[in-house]
Amino acid sequence: MSENETLLQVRDLAVGFGKTEVVHGISFDVAAGETMALVGESGCGKSLTALALMRLLPRGASIRGGRVLFGGRDLAALPERALRDLRGNEVSLILQEPMTSLNPVLPIGRQIAEVLLRHKPMSRKQAWQRVLELLALVGIPEPQRRAREFPHNFSGGMRQRAMIAMAVACEPRLVIADEPTTALDVTIQAQVLDLLDDLRKTLSMAVLLITHDLGVVAQWADRVTVMYAGRVAEEAPVGPFFQAPRHPYARGLLGASVGESGDAHYTTRRLAEIPGSVASAAAEPGCPFAPRCPETIPACRVRPPSLEAVAAAHRVACPVEVAKR
Amino acid sequence: MTASATGSAPPPGRLLRAFARNPSFVAGSLILLAVVAVALLAPWLFPGDPQDMVAAPTLWPGQDPEFWLGSDSLGRDVAAGLAYGARVSLAVGVTAAALGLLIGAVVGAVGGYFGGRTDLVLVRLTELFQTIPTFILVIVIVAIGQPSAPVIVAAIGIASWPTVARLVRAQFRSLREADFVMAARSLGYSDLRIIAQEILPNALPPVVVTTSVMVANAILTEAGLSFLGMGDPNLVSWGSMIGDGGPMLRTAWFLTALPGAAIAVTVLSLNLVGDGLNDILNPRSLQQ
Amino acid sequence: MSLSRSAVALRRTAAQAIPTMLGIVVLCFLLLQLVPGDAVDVLAGQAGSATAETMEAIRRQFGLDQGLGARLWNYLTHLARLDLGNSVRFGTPVTELVLDRLPATLLLMLSALGFALVAGIVAGWVMAVYAGRWPDRILQVVVLLFYSTPGFWVGLMAIVLFSVKLGWLPSSGSATIGAALTGMEYLADRARYLVLPSLALSTFFIAIYARLTRASMLEVTGQDFIRTAAAKGLHPFQIQLRHALRNALIPVTTMAGLHLGNLLGGAVVVETIFGWPGMGRLALDAVVGRDFNVLLGILLLSSLVVIVSNALVDQLHAWLDPRIEGH
Numbered sequence: 001m002s003e004n005e006t007l008l009q010v011r012d013l014a015v016g017f018g019k020t021e022v023v024h025g026i027s028f029d030v031a032a033g034e035t036m037a038l039v040g041e042s043g044c045g046k047s048l049t050a051l052a053l054m055r056l057l058p059r060g061a062s063i064r065g066g067r068v069l070f071g072g073r074d075l076a077a078l079p080e081r082a083l084r085d086l087r088g089n090e091v092s093l094i095l096q097e098p099m100t101s102l103n104p105v106l107p108i109g110r111q112i113a114e115v116l117l118r119h120k121p122m123s124r125k126q127a128w129q130r131v132l133e134l135l136a137l138v139g140i141p142e143p144q145r146r147a148r149e150f151p152h153n154f155s156g157g158m159r160q161r162a163m164i165a166m167a168v169a170c171e172p173r174l175v176i177a178d179e180p181t182t183a184l185d186v187t188i189q190a191q192v193l194d195l196l197d198d199l200r201k202t203l204s205m206a207v208l209l210i211t212h213d214l215g216v217v218a219q220w221a222d223r224v225t226v227m228y229a230g231r232v233a234e235e236a237p238v239g240p241f242f243q244a245p246r247h248p249y250a251r252g253l254l255g256a257s258v259g260e261s262g263d264a265h266y267t268t269r270r271l272a273e274i275p276g277s278v279a280s281a282a283a284e285p286g287c288p289f290a291p292r293c294p295e296t297i298p299a300c301r302v303r304p305p306s307l308e309a310v311a312a313a314h315r316v317a318c319p320v321e322v323a324k325r
Numbered sequence: 326m327t328a329s330a331t332g333s334a335p336p337p338g339r340l341l342r343a344f345a346r347n348p349s350f351v352a353g354s355l356i357l358l359a360v361v362a363v364a365l366l367a368p369w370l371f372p373g374d375p376q377d378m379v380a381a382p383t384l385w386p387g388q389d390p391e392f393w394l395g396s397d398s399l400g401r402d403v404a405a406g407l408a409y410g411a412r413v414s415l416a417v418g419v420t421a422a423a424l425g426l427l428i429g430a431v432v433g434a435v436g437g438y439f440g441g442r443t444d445l446v447l448v449r450l451t452e453l454f455q456t457i458p459t460f461i462l463v464i465v466i467v468a469i470g471q472p473s474a475p476v477i478v479a480a481i482g483i484a485s486w487p488t489v490a491r492l493v494r495a496q497f498r499s500l501r502e503a504d505f506v507m508a509a510r511s512l513g514y515s516d517l518r519i520i521a522q523e524i525l526p527n528a529l530p531p532v533v534v535t536t537s538v539m540v541a542n543a544i545l546t547e548a549g550l551s552f553l554g555m556g557d558p559n560l561v562s563w564g565s566m567i568g569d570g571g572p573m574l575r576t577a578w579f580l581t582a583l584p585g586a587a588i589a590v591t592v593l594s595l596n597l598v599g600d601g602l603n604d605i606l607n608p609r610s611l612q613q
Numbered sequence: 614m615s616l617s618r619s620a621v622a623l624r625r626t627a628a629q630a631i632p633t634m635l636g637i638v639v640l641c642f643l644l645l646q647l648v649p650g651d652a653v654d655v656l657a658g659q660a661g662s663a664t665a666e667t668m669e670a671i672r673r674q675f676g677l678d679q680g681l682g683a684r685l686w687n688y689l690t691h692l693a694r695l696d697l698g699n700s701v702r703f704g705t706p707v708t709e710l711v712l713d714r715l716p717a718t719l720l721l722m723l724s725a726l727g728f729a730l731v732a733g734i735v736a737g738w739v740m741a742v743y744a745g746r747w748p749d750r751i752l753q754v755v756v757l758l759f760y761s762t763p764g765f766w767v768g769l770m771a772i773v774l775f776s777v778k779l780g781w782l783p784s785s786g787s788a789t790i791g792a793a794l795t796g797m798e799y800l801a802d803r804a805r806y807l808v809l810p811s812l813a814l815s816t817f818f819i820a821i822y823a824r825l826t827r828a829s830m831l832e833v834t835g836q837d838f839i840r841t842a843a844a845k846g847l848h849p850f851q852i853q854l855r856h857a858l859r860n861a862l863i864p865v866t867t868m869a870g871l872h873l874g875n876l877l878g879g880a881v882v883v884e885t886i887f888g889w890p891g892m893g894r895l896a897l898d899a900v901v902g903r904d905f906n907v908l909l910g911i912l913l914l915s916s917l918v919v920i921v922s923n924a925l926v927d928q929l930h931a932w933l934d935p936r937i938e939g940h
Contacts, residue, residue, distance in 0.1 A: 087846035100837040103856050115845040150935045453636040457916050460878025468900040469647050549882050578773045585766030593761035
């Protein structure tokens with residue numbers, strides 16, 4: 001499989017609870033072997049999007065429309081049985097809270113073995129061997145002893161490593177990581193993300209990294225998709241994005257962060273804030289960011305703008321920016 | 326609004342509306358009110374002593390329009406028995422539960438508030454009474470005393486206080502560290518005043534929920550006692566009616582069925598009320 | 614489970630159980646003192662002569678002329694030798710009488726408990742799976758009815774239906790008298806007699822376990838690790854069984870043990886209805902015959918049963934839930 005082959009194509013995916021739509025028809029691609037970051041603030045719908053890809057939505061939520069094309073098949077329309085064959089096998093999930101994401105009454109080793117035995121033809125003994133290899137691969141010392149222990153015997157970082165072991169056990173083509181390090185100490189965060197990145201390269205996987213931390217995006221992602229109020233605002237390679245973000249929201253985000261260069265320091269200037277709040281997007285018929293945007297034109301308030309290319313592999317949902325091309 | 330700062334008591338208007346909207350509570354309350362009404366009106370609905378033999382023996386329901394629920398082997402009116410039995414069951418149930426609540430609340434409050442050695446002793450005492458099987462303890466107490474209504478009430482009360490005590494103790498233990506208690510202490514309020522006026526009102530919600538369950542259990546216990554023939558011989562109770570109807574099970578099973586149904590309906594209504602109260606007063610409960 | 618964790622849990626239980634048992638013993642002693650009329654009156658009446666000398670002699674023989682403290686010591690030392698006194702009616706040792714009846718009661722209780730657990734857990738599971746939809750609502754009403762209906766009445770109605778009307782099951786006793794059955798036939802015969810009493814005793818507890826299981830399952834299925842299990846591609850049934858139920862049953866099984874006391878109490882009434890030769894019927898006969906030695910012996914023994922079963926439940930809990938460390 002070539003590096004540039006598109007692995008995942010999300011087209012107009014809409015997700016909602018009951019009568020309310022939360023994700024309003026978003027589209028993005030993930031290429032094989034790359035790390036795509038899905039960025040946005042709390043409530044923008046990124047976690048829901050991630051869960052929708054594998055149809056693991058919480059009670060009350062459902063996919064309203066759109067397609068999720070993976071390996072030529074639409075995951076949104078696939079029958080349950082076929083989807084279950086894919087889960088854990090070709091697409092896997094790493095959740096945010098390592099404390100609650102593992103079954104407290106089963107040993108870690110058994111939980112990892114479970115996914116192996118489900119998808120690969122192997123005996124219990126072989127599975128256990130593989131479990132020990134995986135634990136060593138993710139950097140858990142004394143795998144023999146640790147595999148028999150329970151989640152509460154592990155620290156948060158160790159638990160997340162075990163989750164990663166479980167996620168990569170069947171060598172999936174895509175790993176969806178929903179804020180995998182948010183609940184961890186900052187020092188552990190880097191280690192875990194490094195591990196994920198190494199495994200990605202070794203096992204030729206793609207990673208869809210959901211996060212709200214732009215620092216994480218800058219360090220570990222190849223491309224980034226920015227979401228705002230349930231829509232995609234910008235999609236770009238990481239380098240051009242951080243050098244020159246095109247969408248006013250993205251610019252506001254980067255402007256609001258403390259940069260490495262000396263000019264942005266709390267003693268020299270105030271952090272630039274984005275005025276207003278996300279709540280303003282709810283009643284807006286046009287672009288959701290329009291109420292807070294400094295550069296609106298009348299067309300912005302009529303209908304939500306579509307994603308258009310402004311440079312190679314760089315798309316923005318903003319008619320003003322697109323016009324500047 | 327309470328004078329304390331915990332904010333755990335919502336305004337009364339909203340509370341009433343919440344009660345009215347809860348189907349369990351409404352259904353249970355209606356049934357319960359009907360039973361209470363029958364109990365209160367019994368002397369007017371069925372004047373005279375329910376133990377009087379007024380009818381031909383063992384009439385089936387519907388056989389004689391004057392005795393529409395039939396009569397037992399001694400010719401006593403079943404309907405009258407049910408109505409007067411309601412009085413006994415409710416009276417015993419409520420008083421026994423009240424006694425249990427009183428003892429349990431005092432024990433729990435004292436232990437939970439003061440802590441230390443007192444608490445240790447009281448906890449042991451609570452455990453002791455919880456270990457002894459309730460019904461057997463009640464039987465023993467009633468057997469030692471005379472089978473009369475006051476003794477039965479006392480026995481049930483003595484056997485049932487541990488649950489309340491644990492609940493109240495847990496509440497007091499958590500509430501005694503609350504800010505408003507510290508404030509009250511700094512104002513020089515006596516311990517008794519703090520316990521009674523400050524903490525107790527805030528500890529009430531789970532206790533209120535337990536009350537209906539306690540009344541229900543007391544009614545069931547009393548029914549069991551009188552069924553076994555250990556009830557007050559001067560009173561007609563639903564349990565004693567079932568007991569009297571036992572020998573006639575093969576031919577006149579309605580004598581057993583009707584009082585049992587009456588018990589079931591009453592206890593059901595109490596449980597519905599309890600569930601409703603739980604929904605409303607304990608928003609953290611796992612209801613879907 | 615490791616031996617050390619088991620030992621720690623056991624030590625903890627013993628530390629709590631011994632003072633409780635002691636307290637119950639003292640309570641029983643005090644209750645014995647409250648019995649109206651001297652025990653001597655009863656004994657003298659039985660012996661057939663109630664002269665002052667005989668009564669004095671009996672008093673001295675049983676140590677009833679001594680002070681309260683001495684009598685308590687007497688009581689405790691007798692107890693240490695497992696001597697609960699003699700039955701006033703039969704003259705035989707209470708210990709013998711009660712232990713003779715204990716197995717039958719235990720059989721009844723355990724079968725009722727087993728049935729209640731299975732039926733309750735299955736019902737609760739179904740309710741949780743269909744939560745909010747009509748199977749759940751219907752079952753909730755049924756469960757509430759079970760919870761509110763006196764067990765003994767259910768037993769009586771069951772007799773009317775299954776014994777009188779249908780003639781399928783016997784209404785009294787624990788085995789067919791006089792039929793010298795062996796092997797499977799014997800077991801089948803005993804089982805037939807066990808069905809209705811167990812059913813009557815279990816209805817209340819089916820309701821309790823059903824409600825508990827439902828609440829527990831609903832709480833567990835909302836947790837993250839269930840999503841992790843689904844993300845591994847497991848079949849919903851596998852997820853329910855291996856992940857959800859395994860966790861949800863922990864509080865259910867521990868609660869099961871706490872109801873042993875109620876089960877014993879219920880057994881008293883059920884045994885009476887069905888003529889089941891257990892401790893419960895013995896208790897009732899003792900009440901009627903004013904045989905307080907037997908009655909209090911039953912109180913003591915049943916409390917002991919509760920303590921022992923609580924200890925077993927503690928062990929079970931520690932075994933099921935690896936998060937419980939033995940401190």
